[in-house]
Amino acid sequence: MKAVEEGRGALSEWLAAQPKNFYDADSLLRILVERAGLGDRIGALEAFGAVAAGPLDAAAIENNRPGNLPVLDSHDGIGRYVARIMHHPSYHRAGKLIYGSGVMAAYAEIPNPHPFILSLFYLSAHVGEGGHNCPLACTAGAIRALQTLGTDEQKAAWLPRLLTPVYGDHYAGAQFLTEVQGGSDVGANAVVAERQTDGSWHIAGEKWFCSSADADVFVVTARPEGAAGGTKGLGLFLVPREVGGEPNGFVLRRLKDKLGTRSMVTAEIDFEGARAEQLGSLEHGFRNTMELIIDTSRLYNAFGCAAMAHRAYLVARGYAEHRRAFGETIGRFPLVKETLSMIRADAEAALAGSFWLAQIQQRVDGGEASDDEAAFLRMGLNLNKVRTASLSHDAVNRGIEILGGNGTIETFSVLPRLLRDNVVFENWEGTHHTLRMQVLNDALRLGLHEGFFAMLEKRLGSERLRSDRQAFDLCLKEQDTLLLRRVCDHLGSWIHLAALEDIDEPGIRARAELTTLRHLSEDPSRDGYGDLIERCAS
Ligand SMILES: Cc1cc2nc3c(=O)[nH]c(=O)nc-3n(C[C@H](O)[C@H](O)[C@H](O)COP(=O)(O)OP(=O)(O)OC[C@H]3O[C@@H](n4cnc5c(N)ncnc54)[C@H](O)[C@@H]3O)c2cc1C
Secondary structure (H helix, E strand, O other): OHHHHHHHHHHHHHHHOOOOOOOOOOHHHHHHHHHOOOHHHHHHHHHHHHHHHHHHHHHHHHHOOHHHOOEEEEEOOOOOEEEEEEOOHHHHHHHHHHHHOOOOHHHHOOOOOHHHHHHHHHHHHHHOOOOOHHHHHHHHHHHHHHHHHOOHHHHHHHHHHHHOOOOOOOOOEEEEOOEOOEOOOHHHOOOEEEEOOOOOEEEEEEEEEEEOOOOOEEEEEEEEOOOOOOHHHOEEEEEEOEEOOEEOOEEEEEEOOOOOOOOOOEEEEEEEEEEEEEOOOHHHHHHHHHHHHHHHHHHHHHHHHHHHHHHHHHHHHHHHHHOEEOOEEHHHOHHHHHHHHHHHHHHHHHHHHHHHHHHHHHHHHOOOOOHHHHHHHHHHHHHHHHHHHHHHHHHHHHHHHHOHHHHHOOOOOOHHHHHHHHHHHHHOOOOHHHHHHHHHHHHHHHOHHHHHHHHHHHHHOHHHHHHHHHHHHHHHHHOOHHHHHHHHHHHHHHHHHHHHOOOOOHHHHHHHHHHHHHHOOOOOOOOOHHHHHHHHOO
C-alpha cells in the first residue's frame, strides 16, 4: 500500500507543480517581449498568463468533456428555423476571459500591434484551440479586412463590436472559402454572388468547412455571375449572420464531428440568397482574401502551434520531475532529458520565428518595411506555418510519450486533446503541401525568394545557407516539386534559427544548436531520391 501511495503522491505533486502563470513560465517569451520594447504591456501579459493557466484552462477542460460540446439547435419551439448553436456555460466562461484580455480590442491601434496581440493569443492557445482561439483568428482577419477595405458605413456597422473586449456585446467573425470540390484549389469555388438592383449581393451555394459558424459576420469568397474562372474571378463579401433578427438566407446543414478543436463549431452551410456586401474591389477579391485574412490566420496558426508545443513541454517537464521508475525520477534518465530538450527546443524555435514575423508584419502595415522584409514576410508566413505545425505535432506527441500510458488518457492531462487539435492546425489555413507549392509559385511569379534569402543571409551569413539556396534554385529551375518538402522544411528551420541568432542566453543557444543538428541533417538534394520514391510506389 505504501508503494501505491507513493506513486499516487508523486502524481499529485506533479499536478500541484503545474505552472500558475504561462507568461512567467516562458523565459523565451519574456525575452522576446522585452527586446521588442513591449515593456509597458508586460503587466497585461502577466495578468493574462495567470488567467490562461488558471480559470481559462479549467473552462476549456470542462467544455471539452463529451457531454459539454456545442450542439445545433436548428428550430425554435414553434418550428421556425433559427440556426442557433447551444454552448455549455464553460464555453462562455472561457470567452469572457479571453476577450476580456483585450486581445481583439488591441486591433483598434494602427498599425496593429501584432507582437502584443499574438503574445496574448499564444498564452490563450496554451489551453489548445479552447473553443475561441480559431474564432479569434477569424475575427482578426475580418477586422483587418474591414480596416483596410471597408467603406465608412461598413466600418461603422461592424468594427466597434468586433473590437470590444466585452464578451456578450462582442461580434465574432468567420471566414468561408472551402467548398467540397476545392479546399487547396480555391479557384474551383462554385459559390456565386448575384448582384441585386439596389447594388447589394445575394450569395448562393455550399460552403463545406465553416468554422466559427456561430459568428456574427461571415467573410465569404464567391464568384460574381459572369466573372472569370479560377481565383482571378473570386470576390470577397461580407455576409451578416442575421437580417431583421432572422438567419440571413443560409441553412446550417450539420455540425462537423471533428477529431480535434471539438468545442468550436465547424458547420456545413448552404447559402440560399444570403444578403451580402462587397468588401473591397471585386477584381482584387482573392488577393485581399490572402493578404488580409489568410495570412493573418496563418500567423495565428503558428503562434497556436508554438503554444501547444510549449504546453507539452511544461506538462512533460513537471511529470519528469516527479514520476519515479527504477528508483529514480525519470527526468534523470538521459533519454528523457533528450526528449524534453527536443520538445523545448522545438517550442522555442516555433515561438521565435513566429514572433519575428509578427514584428515584420507590424512594420509592413506601418509602411516602414523594406522590400526584402515584405518579401520575407510573405514567404516566411507560409514556410513558418508548415514548420511550426509539424514541430508542434512532434512536440505534443513526445510530451505524451514522457507521460507513458497516462499520456494517452484524456482525463489525465490536456495533451491528448492538444494532439487532436494539432492535427487540425496542420490542415486548416492550408495544408503543408499547398503552402510549399505557394512558396514555389510566389518565387516563380514574384521572385520573392531573393528578398527572403537576403534577410536570412543578413542574420546567418551566406555560407550556412549555401546548399539550401542551391537546392531551392534547383526547385525553381527544374520546377522539381519533389524536392520541395525537404527544402521548405530546411528554410522553415533557418527562419527559426535566424530568429534565435542573437539571443544570448546559454540554454536557448544550446537548444538552437540541437535544432540545427536535428532539423538540418537531411540532405535535400541527395542523388537518386526521385528514383527511390518512384520505386517505393511500384
Ligand atoms: C476542422 C476544420 C475546420 C476548417 N474550417 C475552415 C473554415 O472555417 N473556412 C474555410 O474556408 N476552410 C476551413 N477548413 C478547410 C481547410 O482549410 C481545408 O481542409 C484545407 O485547405 C485543405 O483543403 P481540402 O480539405 O479540400 O484538401 P485537398 O485540397 O483535397 O487536399 C488533399 C491533399 O492533397 C494535397 N494537395 C493538394 N494540392 C496539392 C498540390 N498541388 N501538390 C501536392 N499536394 C497537394 C494536400 O496537401 C492534401 O494533403 C477547415 C478544415 C478543418 C479540418
